[in-house]
Amino acid sequence: MITPRTPSGVLELLPPDQVAFQRMLDVIRSGYERFGFLPIQTPVFERSDVLLTKTGGETERQVYFVQSTGALEKARGEDVEGTPELALRFDLTVPLARYVAEHEHQLTFPFRRYQMQQVYRGERPQRGRFREFYQCDVDVIGKDELSVRHDAECPAVIHSIFTELAIGPFTIQLNNRKVLRGFYEDLGIVDPDQQAAVLREVDKLDKRGPDYLRTTLTGEAFGLSEAVVEQILAFVQVRSEGHEDALARLAEVESGSRGSESLAQGVAELREVLSLVRAMGVPQSDYRLNFSIARGLDYYTGTVYETTLDQHPAIGSICSGGRYDNLAGQYTKSRLPGVGISIGLSRLFWQLREAGLLTDSTGQSTVQVLVPQVDAALLDDQLALASQLRSGGINTEAVLDGGKLGKQLRYADRAGIRFVAILGPQEMADSTVTLKDLRRQDQFTVPREEVVSALRVELAQPQV
Amino acid sequence: MITPRTPSGVLELLPPDQVAFQRMLDVIRSGYERFGFLPIQTPVFERSDVLLTKTGGETERQVYFVQSTGALEKARGEDVEGTPELALRFDLTVPLARYVAEHEHQLTFPFRRYQMQQVYRGERPQRGRFREFYQCDVDVIGKDELSVRHDAECPAVIHSIFTELAIGPFTIQLNNRKVLRGFYEDLGIVDPDQQAAVLREVDKLDKRGPDYLRTTLTGEAFGLSEAVVEQILAFVQVRSEGHEDALARLAEVESGSRGSESLAQGVAELREVLSLVRAMGVPQSDYRLNFSIARGLDYYTGTVYETTLDQHPAIGSICSGGRYDNLAGQYTKSRLPGVGISIGLSRLFWQLREAGLLTDSTGQSTVQVLVPQVDAALLDDQLALASQLRSGGINTEAVLDGGKLGKQLRYADRAGIRFVAILGPQEMADSTVTLKDLRRQDQFTVPREEVVSALRVELAQPQV
Numbered sequence: 047m048i049t050p051r052t053p054s055g056v057l058e059l060l061p062p063d064q065v066a067f068q069r070m071l072d073v074i075r076s077g078y079e080r081f082g083f084l085p086i087q088t089p090v091f092e093r094s095d096v097l098l099t100k101t102g103g104e105t106e107r108q109v110y111f112v113q114s115t116g117a118l119e120k121a122r123g124e125d126v127e128g129t130p131e132l133a134l135r136f137d138l139t140v141p142l143a144r145y146v147a148e149h150e151h152q153l154t155f156p157f158r159r160y161q162m163q164q165v166y167r168g169e170r171p172q173r174g175r176f177r178e179f180y181q182c183d184v185d186v187i188g189k190d191e192l193s194v195r196h197d198a199e200c201p202a203v204i205h206s207i208f209t210e211l212a213i214g215p216f217t218i219q220l221n222n223r224k225v226l227r228g229f230y231e232d233l234g235i236v237d238p239d240q241q242a243a244v245l246r247e248v249d250k251l252d253k254r255g256p257d258y259l260r261t262t263l264t265g266e267a268f269g270l271s272e273a274v275v276e277q278i279l280a281f282v283q284v285r286s287e288g289h290e291d292a293l294a295r296l297a298e299v300e301s302g303s304r305g306s307e308s309l310a311q312g313v314a315e316l317r318e319v320l321s322l323v324r325a326m327g328v329p330q331s332d333y334r335l336n337f338s339i340a341r342g343l344d345y346y347t348g349t350v351y352e353t354t355l356d357q358h359p360a361i362g363s364i365c366s367g368g369r370y371d372n373l374a375g376q377y378t379k380s381r382l383p384g385v386g387i388s389i390g391l392s393r394l395f396w397q398l399r400e401a402g403l404l405t406d407s408t409g410q411s412t413v414q415v416l417v418p419q420v421d422a423a424l425l426d427d428q429l430a431l432a433s434q435l436r437s438g439g440i441n442t443e444a445v446l447d448g449g450k451l452g453k454q455l456r457y458a459d460r461a462g463i464r465f466v467a468i469l470g471p472q473e474m475a476d477s478t479v480t481l482k483d484l485r486r487q488d489q490f491t492v493p494r495e496e497v498v499s500a501l502r503v504e505l506a507q508p509q510v
Numbered sequence: 511m512i513t514p515r516t517p518s519g520v521l522e523l524l525p526p527d528q529v530a531f532q533r534m535l536d537v538i539r540s541g542y543e544r545f546g547f548l549p550i551q552t553p554v555f556e557r558s559d560v561l562l563t564k565t566g567g568e569t570e571r572q573v574y575f576v577q578s579t580g581a582l583e584k585a586r587g588e589d590v591e592g593t594p595e596l597a598l599r600f601d602l603t604v605p606l607a608r609y610v611a612e613h614e615h616q617l618t619f620p621f622r623r624y625q626m627q628q629v630y631r632g633e634r635p636q637r638g639r640f641r642e643f644y645q646c647d648v649d650v651i652g653k654d655e656l657s658v659r660h661d662a663e664c665p666a667v668i669h670s671i672f673t674e675l676a677i678g679p680f681t682i683q684l685n686n687r688k689v690l691r692g693f694y695e696d697l698g699i700v701d702p703d704q705q706a707a708v709l710r711e712v713d714k715l716d717k718r719g720p721d722y723l724r725t726t727l728t729g730e731a732f733g734l735s736e737a738v739v740e741q742i743l744a745f746v747q748v749r750s751e752g753h754e755d756a757l758a759r760l761a762e763v764e765s766g767s768r769g770s771e772s773l774a775q776g777v778a779e780l781r782e783v784l785s786l787v788r789a790m791g792v793p794q795s796d797y798r799l800n801f802s803i804a805r806g807l808d809y810y811t812g813t814v815y816e817t818t819l820d821q822h823p824a825i826g827s828i829c830s831g832g833r834y835d836n837l838a839g840q841y842t843k844s845r846l847p848g849v850g851i852s853i854g855l856s857r858l859f860w861q862l863r864e865a866g867l868l869t870d871s872t873g874q875s876t877v878q879v880l881v882p883q884v885d886a887a888l889l890d891d892q893l894a895l896a897s898q899l900r901s902g903g904i905n906t907e908a909v910l911d912g913g914k915l916g917k918q919l920r921y922a923d924r925a926g927i928r929f930v931a932i933l934g935p936q937e938m939a940d941s942t943v944t945l946k947d948l949r950r951q952d953q954f955t956v957p958r959e960e961v962v963s964a965l966r967v968e969l970a971q972p973q974v
Contacts, residue, residue, distance in 0.1 A: 047840065047841065047842070047843070048559060048560055048563050048840055048841060049560075049841070050560060050607075050608040050609075050611040050612040050838070050841040050842070051557060051560060051608075051612065052552075052553060052556075052608075052612065053553060053555060053556060053557050053595075053596055056553040058551075058552060058553060058609070059550070059551070060613060060616055060617070061548040061549065061550060061617075061623070064548070064549050064550055064551060065548065065549060068549050079876045079877075079905045080900045080903070080904075080905050080906065081900065081905075081906070081907070082877045082880075082905060082906055082907025082908070084525040084528070084529065084875065084876060084877070085525065085528050085529060085532050085876065086523070086525060086528055087522075087523070087528060088516075088522060089516060089517060089520040089522060089642050090554060090598075090628065090630075090642060091517055091642075092516075092517060093515060093517050095512060096512055096513075096514060096515060099512050106579065107579050107580065108578070108579070109578070109579055110576050110577065110578050110579075110596075111576070111577050111578075111579070111582055112574050112575070112576055112598065113574065113575050113577070113594075114572070114573070114574050114575075114632030115570065115571050115572070115573055115574075115575070115632065116571065116632065117632075118575055118594070130577075130582070131517075132517055132574075134554075134576065143514075144514040144515075144516075145514075145522070147514040148514040148515065148516065149524060152524055153524070153525075154921065154924065154925055156911065158907065159525070164554065166554075168578030168579065168580065168581075178553050178554060178555075188911075192911075193910055193911050193912075195889075195910040195911070196910055199908075199910070202897075206900065321890075322889075322890075322893065325889070325890040325893040325894065326893050326896075326897055327893075327894065327897040374514070376511065376512055377511065377512060377513070377514040378511070378514070379511070411548065412543045412548060412549065413543075413546045413548070416546075425659075425786075425789070426785075426786075426789040429786065429789040429790050429791075430789065430791070432790075433666075433790055433791040436544045436545065436670065439544070440544075441543045441544050441545075441546060442544065442545070442546055443545070443546025443622065444546070444663075446657055446659040446660055446663070447620065447652075447656075447657050447659070457618065460618065461618055
């Protein structure tokens, strides 16, 4: 006998959690669709030569390779040491690039797609780090060009989704890589490598504090003046409060500039994005400028986003993304600029569960009604009642094994099934059904022909 | 530059087909949920020692193994030739067995689960054979025992789903392995290996015809009498027509028996299943007895199912399954009998598309309304209209790039978006919106505050 074990580093859920997870996936998907994004799916594996064109370093070390039994045996037999032919996707961006480049002539641009699939990384196992996890990505890809207006849609769709997920107040943080670049250019830090090195140090501000930064940046390796470091510290601590304040902060940065074109362009882009985010109905309390956000240094080129839970800052960004100049330069000569954002749902779900923030949605089954077996002689009638409920669109479990009614009710309660529809000899005689609401501990009898409409009314009411 | 290519043997879809595929997944899922089944998901890979306990032969040859970069290098460095630690699931049954055995004490039995995920097999590439394909499984697992009544639920849920999928008339074919076993026992073919060998030959009836069977079974290898072979031929050609005929066929088989207990038990089970299938509301035209169905010889032990499209018999069974005695004997001492059925959706989708049966559902976008950019000065108002539509639950794409209205309308038409909501200077002045129905080639103007309800009425109507 083999001990049944899940592989380490995966988030396998029991049904009540799976139901809660599935609800979150559904909310995200319907949010993406409400904003007019189209679904795509790509295979779990890609050809290794296609997948691994751009990566290197940490990502490539984490790739999982895939080999059929035949290929494995052949490689061993011939002592071949080449890369296996297939590898599991480690994100949804490279597969998107491959998809768009491969199907370019069959797609309409701007190409608006969402994609919600699992990705794979050979991480060292640790709490809250997964080797298989869901990413829920949404991107708009232009051909040759893509107006900065699209950069406003990501905050709008994310706002709509996180509002519906009801996981507490959150703030969408905005920045622009061109503003960052221009700001450092203005300070005389022009070399991209030097900029990147400074940004990496600045990124440690939260963890190590301003004094670490002062010492490091004025030290030998960087050689910045104290005045410059103070300017940097003031800049990265900018957090706007409300729409007008965001515009004022932009004006401030602009007026302090020594003429960087990049900064001027970034400020103009942020102005347009802020204006459209407001026009799309996002309340001004829910977005802000945050000049400390940099994100993937060599990937994003314009707007960048992070999203944080106001009451749980330790969780960090739960949804990030930004604008990039060219999606698929490794696959096509066409220039494909885009903008997108991604929710790492497995990690978010795990964090919310750890923080005890899932209590509302867990413990509720997808099953809405249980039809117990009250009397074996009435089994056919009970099955007919279950069919009637299902035809009315109500998720119904019919008990087929029997047993005492009390035991069946306890089962429904434990399983998170809210209603029990009892059809006993008395109900048969009266053409009625007795409905028990296990959540409200309430019971009432309705005419048989009204059972669907009565339950629909109950199910539409907010749950206690 | 690398040529972007999908790996061979996968079904990657363009958005219109992906939308149609997703609709089918949604219908199947909501069908499973309507019958009170709970969702689970298992990781794409399992530990090889856990996954490969039972298999052998063809299945094991088709397994894909998974190795992280580190593991791959280590195996090479140390010249290790053991099996890699992880392998991709090749069906959803073994992962279900592992899941139920591992979480046995946290599950409630009978455990009713559905699971819709992709599985992986290193098939030789050929038309309509996929290396990655969706299985949509539904199973009920009992602890120690599971009443045969559950065997009636599979036909009922499948009937509900295929009716909603609207892919034409279909028939659910029922048989019982105990009837088969008993029938051959009565003929003196008692040895299980001999039975299996005979069944394998009988399975070739459709392809090779009765004369092949007569020659083979009376030949040296089998040595059956001509009379016995004629009995077999008559038996496997039984197809009932309607409920009463099914019962009559069972009575006939029973009365012809020489006393096999297995046959008597199988007939009793089929009687109960037929009775409950009817009680669950499945019309008698849509199910039948078919004594030729055997399915997995060493796996199923009682009821077995196949489903065929009446107008496309060449497609073969689109949904199969049956009853098994013990799900997880390799992982636990608990006896876990179950019954289930599986839809191989990728293959079914591909077959329906090849047969031209998808025309109704393809070409329709998930996007229901396009808000074009009529006048750049009105962009904020157009975005507010888009927000209004989305708040009303209508999937809406707002055009952000502009361009001529005619071009935007052509885009909507090509993309399968049915409605265009125009907000120009005239509509602004009148507080109205002009709605174009591209499918009906119709146009009407509604008050701005009624745009959501007007569109909802239109979208609820059957499409032309």
